[in-house]
Amino acid sequence: MKLITAILKPFKLDDVKNALQAHGINGMTVSEASGFGRQKGHTEVYRGAEYTVDLVPKVRLEVLVDDSEANSVVDVIVKAASTGSIGDGKVWTTPVDQIVRVRTGERGVDAI
Amino acid sequence: MEATVLNSGDTAWMLASTALVLLMTPGLAFFYGGMVRTKSVLNMMMMSMVTIGIVSILWVIYGFELAFGYKGNSPWFGSFSLSGLGSQVNAFTNNGGVYPIPLLVFAAFQLMFAIITPALISGAIADRTKFTAWAIFVAIWTTIVYFPVAHWVFAFGNKVGDKTTGTGYLAGKGLEDFAGGTAVHINAGAAGLALAIILGKRVGWRKEAMRPHSLPLVLLGSGLLWFGWFGFNAGSALAANGLAGLAFMNTQVATAGALIGWILVEKIRNGHATSLGAASGAVAGLVAITPACAFVAPWAAVVIGFIAGILCSLAVGMKYKFGFDDSLDVVGVHLVGGIWGSLAIGFFGTHVVNSVGIDGLFYGGGSALLGKQALGVGMVAGYSFIVTLILGFSIEKTIGFRIPRDAEIEGIDLSEHAETAYEMTSSSRGGAF
Numbered sequence: 001m002k003l004i005t006a007i008l009k010p011f012k013l014d015d016v017k018n019a020l021q022a023h024g025i026n027g028m029t030v031s032e033a034s035g036f037g038r039q040k041g042h043t044e045v046y047r048g049a050e051y052t053v054d055l056v057p058k059v060r061l062e063v064l065v066d067d068s069e070a071n072s073v074v075d076v077i078v079k080a081a082s083t084g085s086i087g088d089g090k091v092w093t094t095p096v097d098q099i100v101r102v103r104t105g106e107r108g109v110d111a112i
Numbered sequence: 113m114e115a116t117v118l119n120s121g122d123t124a125w126m127l128a129s130t131a132l133v134l135l136m137t138p139g140l141a142f143f144y145g146g147m148v149r150t151k152s153v154l155n156m157m158m159m160s161m162v163t164i165g166i167v168s169i170l171w172v173i174y175g176f177e178l179a180f181g182y183k184g185n186s187p188w189f190g191s192f193s194l195s196g197l198g199s200q201v202n203a204f205t206n207n208g209g210v211y212p213i214p215l216l217v218f219a220a221f222q223l224m225f226a227i228i229t230p231a232l233i234s235g236a237i238a239d240r241t242k243f244t245a246w247a248i249f250v251a252i253w254t255t256i257v258y259f260p261v262a263h264w265v266f267a268f269g270n271k272v273g274d275k276t277t278g279t280g281y282l283a284g285k286g287l288e289d290f291a292g293g294t295a296v297h298i299n300a301g302a303a304g305l306a307l308a309i310i311l312g313k314r315v316g317w318r319k320e321a322m323r324p325h326s327l328p329l330v331l332l333g334s335g336l337l338w339f340g341w342f343g344f345n346a347g348s349a350l351a352a353n354g355l356a357g358l359a360f361m362n363t364q365v366a367t368a369g370a371l372i373g374w375i376l377v378e379k380i381r382n383g384h385a386t387s388l389g390a391a392s393g394a395v396a397g398l399v400a401i402t403p404a405c406a407f408v409a410p411w412a413a414v415v416i417g418f419i420a421g422i423l424c425s426l427a428v429g430m431k432y433k434f435g436f437d438d439s440l441d442v443v444g445v446h447l448v449g450g451i452w453g454s455l456a457i458g459f460f461g462t463h464v465v466n467s468v469g470i471d472g473l474f475y476g477g478g479s480a481l482l483g484k485q486a487l488g489v490g491m492v493a494g495y496s497f498i499v500t501l502i503l504g505f506s507i508e509k510t511i512g513f514r515i516p517r518d519a520e521i522e523g524i525d526l527s528e529h530a531e532t533a534y535e536m537t538s539s540s541r542g543g544a545f
Contacts, residue, residue, distance in 0.1 A: 044323065045378070045382045045384065045386065046323060046324060046386070046388055047388060047389070047392060047425075047428045047441060048378070048381070048382065048425070048428060048429050049429075049432070050382075051321040051323060053321070
């Protein structure tokens with residue numbers, strides 16, 4: 001089992017979510033995030049005083065999948081999230097030892 | 113002498129004006145509150161709110177007499193006696209002449225000026241002031257600075273027949289300050305500078321970003337201030353007449369000019385016209401036209417406002433050069449704007465718009481009026497700055513004026529008021545009774 005984590009441009013979230021649902025993914029977790037990579041922040045001016053804001057707002061999307069699906073789901077996310085410009089984000093996968101569905105107690109792949 | 117008959121039109125306008133001026137202080141709380149960070153917005157607003165409470169009580173006990181009492185017949189302060197307003201219910205206003213409005217309406221109107229002046233100072237010392245120290249400061253400062261200075265500027269004396277007693281020093285000298293450029297704005301601005309020096313810089317000043325947490329609140333506040341300022345300026349005519357109309361129109365167009373002036377500077381210097389600049393420019397214009405609003409023609413009001421917008425937008429950068437943390441620019445807006453507006457009368461003043469007005473330099477009146485204006489500016493700024501410095505130092509050395517460093521970093525709302533302004537997320541606020 002794999003945890004897929006994607007850092008996305010906030011306005012691409014709906015596209016990615018719809019693409020994942022169309023691909024048969026039935027659950028995900030989304031949270032607000034901020035950070036920077038190659039895309040630097042911006043400058044804001046208040047009464048003439050300039051502030052550099054270097055953390056850019058992003059969303060973090062997390063999906064649990066079976067090993068066999070991991071690559072195709074990553075492809076779906078990358079395709080839907082891409083605009084071709086700096087700041088599109090990153091997607092990575094992490095091995096997962098155990099998953100439990102809280103309501104039923106199901107474990108492993110059944111709990112995805 | 114004919115008996116004075118109450119004028120219900122004038123009285124109605126003055127009652128409305130009084131309520132308008134009160135609204136400026138909660139408006140100021142929004143204006144300032146939006147400019148600080150989320151962790152100190154409540155304290156910022158509470159500094160204005162507690163001022164309403166304290167000054168109102170002082171006023172009805174002795175403040176009104178100390179500012180406007182004539183029995184002492186002194187140019188420096190009114191009477192050292194209780195205000196005793198309860199026995200004055202049927203009295204008319206007598207301030208350099210009898211006005212057909214109740215004395216209590218005049219007293220209430222002037223109270224609102226006494227409230228907003230110390231509230232204005234609070235912007236200079238945002239995020240770091242011990243609340244009890246602020247409350248004590250407000251009570252003492254209002255007593256030894258505002259009430260006497262209001263007497264110097266606003267007390268035209270008790271006129272009975274040909275005799276007038278108890279005229280304030282600057283009023284007697286012929287200072288033209290229609291609604292408080294000196295007594296309110298220069299007074300508050302100079303005091304703000306003194307306190308910013310006494311309290312010192314905020315933790316992290318010039319190192320970390322101290323961005324306004326809510327510009328919509330700032331804009332709301334500037335709107336309320338603008339609205340209330342019509343009572344402040346046009347109400348200072350003490351009548352619903354042509355002079356009030358002039359003050360009203362000048363207030364509008366000077367503010368418009370300053371708004372444009374400020375954002376023009378920003379557009380040219382920084383590339384963007386900002387909402388904070390528009391709100392700040394409006395307030396700078398309101399400040400600058402306050403003393404001049406019934407002494408200049410509307411075209412001159414536009415010019416005074418426009419220059420105020422440019423001047424104040426440049427003046428707010430001074431604190432970085434000189435290294436004092438006047439957090440919300442009380443000096444750059446109220447002191448600088450107040451000085452400019454007060455001196456501008458010396459250039460643009462004309463008797464054409466106001467029969468008791470004197471011609472300034474541009475109307476062939478010479479420099480006599482400018483000299484009087486400069487005297488008023490210098491005396492009020494000097495007195496306020498020095499007395500505030502001594503008072504601030506005394507409070508700092510006795511009970512302390514600042515909250516501890518850790519509390520300031522954690523946020524003053526929590527340490528001084530045990531409250532937080534915003535529920536930022538649903539998961540971060542556990543707890544039980």
